[in-house]
Amino acid sequence: MPTMLKAENLYHRVATSEGPLTLLNDISLQLPQGQSLAITGASGSGKSTLLGLLAGLDRPSEGKIWLAGEEITAMDEEQRAALRARCVGFVFQTFQLLPGLTARENVMLPSELRGERSAGKRAEEFLERVGLGHRLHHYPRQLSGGEQQRVAIARAFCSIAAGAGSDGGSQSGILFADEPTGSLDAHNGEKVIDLLFNLNQETNTTLVLVTHEHRLAERCGVHLRMTAGEITSQELPGNLSEVSA
Template structure:
């Protein structure tokens, strides 16, 4: 399988009152089309920073990233936004739904911004697939946490306009109870399989990471271990 995402020698620093702070230190990885990759590590290890860079939400201080054939680190924000609109869906831990829009309008938004026809039908279809057909006209404040996350997932899958689609998810079950978290995990992998997309997610949950084909463990902004997950593996065995 060919690579849909490649990162080469990524460094990322931010300025603080005490001087430069290194968030990522010399990270390289390659993700094949259709792969599912779990990124794990302790809080503050750089997982979410890495995810944001790989998705084109920010640029690294140094290093290169190729996303679906485009070298996004060399692009300005407008150019990166065009790449994201074509092939990136992003599920945030805090949902990031617009409070003044209904569930249907939140899911329609990416397609509308691209000027596509049939945005409402596409959004309705995805909301039905996540079990929210009766809640199309409800606003985020009228939905439970699990329902809001399902809207966010529907919006992420509705964001794709290319076969080179990658879904990024940052702690997709972090704000949910165990029951809703398990449902979201099943839903993510079900839709991911149906859509034949690539999945890259940050998680603390062993049950979620074990569903992925590969596992990258981070510590102090660097890759501590990387390995594919085979049947019967546990995270403790893979990352030891």
């Protein structure tokens, strides 16, 4: 199984009035395509910082990252943005839906910006898959929190599916989610968790999740715990011997 995500010896420091502050300290990991990774830890442990680096949203102070076989730490911002557009999806706990667009328009937007002719049809298909085929023309303010998060998930998977097919390649994409159930009640949170993993299996998408939810972490193939910018423990089933940290 090909490696979808790899990081070697990541360090990330920021300048403060008292000198450099180390946010990440010597992080290394590797994840095969189609697998799922949960990153947990207390607030301030470096989870979201690591997620941003792995997704190519920022560059580490030291170390290397490969995403879909390409070294993103050797790329400039324009190149990283092009790679993200091709094979990366994002789901955030604040949904990040555009209020002036309908559910259908929000889902189709990333594909439409890439010039995909079938963006509207693909958006409708993914909204059907997340159980919102009857909400295509509703605006975010007309949707519940759980429904808004399902629209965000449909948008992320739709974007990955469109990007993966745009170059004729066979490699699926990768979805990064930062506290995807953090704004939801227990009932809607459980629905979103089931949805994420059902789509993960259907599309062979790789999942990387930052979460405080133990029920979500337990569903992932790999579980990394972070403390003060370091990986302090990992759990993985025996059939994931390719994964290292």
